[in-house]
Amino acid sequence: MGKKYTIQKTPFVVPTTDGKIIEEHFGNATNGDSKVSIAHMIAPSGWSEPFQTPKFEEYTYIIKGKKQFIIEDETIILKAGESIKIEKGVRVQYSNPFEEQCEYIAICLPAFSMDLVNREEFIK
Numbered sequence: 001m002g003k004k005y006t007i008q009k010t011p012f013v014v015p016t017t018d019g020k021i022i023e024e025h026f027g028n029a030t031n032g033d034s035k036v037s038i039a040h041m042i043a044p045s046g047w048s049e050p051f052q053t054p055k056f057e058e059y060t061y062i063i064k065g066k067k068q069f070i071i072e073d074e075t076i077i078l079k080a081g082e083s084i085k086i087e088k089g090v091r092v093q094y095s096n097p098f099e100e101q102c103e104y105i106a107i108c109l110p111a112f113s114m115d116l117v118n119r120e121e122f123i124k
Contacts, residue, residue, distance in 0.1 A: 019044040027111040037111035048095030055116040065102035
């Protein structure tokens, strides 16, 4: 009988060009699990990404700082200790327009994949 648990000590660090730190602990990039991804993220001040309409649910828990969500046409700002679940198929934009970096945990069901994220072309 094999182990009934997995300890992750070396998450996959996703290469980025926007200053964001993404450490995937479980998911497609780390262990090939397409059912769920769990990532620790740090978004620098001024960070943003294009709107997207993912084919996965995304849960976000804010550890430090604040994060802005534009969901459809509503702007929501979460701070440390708050969390949100965004349903799949919902148009959303994530950003950190604040002076302090934002540290958070993201969980995607099914796992995050570029094939499922459906990002729009970025327009600043």
